[in-house]
Amino acid sequence: MFQVGQVLYVISQKRQQVYPVRVVEQVVRKSLEGETISYQVEIPSKDENKRFELSKLGPNIHSDLNKVRELLMKNAASRIDELITLAGEMAKSTFGVEVLPLPNVKDPPSDEGVEIIDDRPVDDPFLQDDEKVKITLPDGSVANVNLPKFDENK
Numbered sequence: 001m002f003q004v005g006q007v008l009y010v011i012s013q014k015r016q017q018v019y020p021v022r023v024v025e026q027v028v029r030k031s032l033e034g035e036t037i038s039y040q041v042e043i044p045s046k047d048e049n050k051r052f053e054l055s056k057l058g059p060n061i062h063s064d065l066n067k068v069r070e071l072l073m074k075n076a077a078s079r080i081d082e083l084i085t086l087a088g089e090m091a092k093s094t095f096g097v098e099v100l101p102l103p104n105v106k107d108p109p110s111d112e113g114v115e116i117i118d119d120r121p122v123d124d125p126f127l128q129d130d131e132k133v134k135i136t137l138p139d140g141s142v143a144n145v146n147l148p149k150f151d152e153n154k
Helices: 066-094
Strands: 006-013 016-031 034-043 050-053 114-117 130-136 143-147
Touching: 006 050, 016 066
Parallel strands: none
Antiparallel strands: 006 016, 016 034, 034 050, 114 130, 130 143
16 A cells, blocks of 8 residues: 555566656545555656556556665576576587586676677667667676766766
């Protein structure tokens, strides 16, 4: 149950972003079948905040940013492991190379020796506010990273 005025955080699976929303209305409906509670939230927008029904924003709604961070880190680590495993399997099946299993790393290695390659498409409208770069790690693996646009005036 949420409180009117409470700020929540929605993880967008489609855009892989986290959006803050504020509960602006709680609607309680009583009927013969029982009672239902729904919430209206406002989402920040450039011009005017927009209202949506909270349940329509998907299942990834959280009230604590620390939990959001933990979930995103867990999902990212899982996806990275999948990519590395797939690359190892492809190397084995295509080139006959035996790949050692990855160690269970809790702390990532330092970024010493990391090479950044700027390969942004020039006309991609979705990258206006963010920069997309590929990072080549010291072991030769490549990771795609979205970085927020740097503002020198801040």
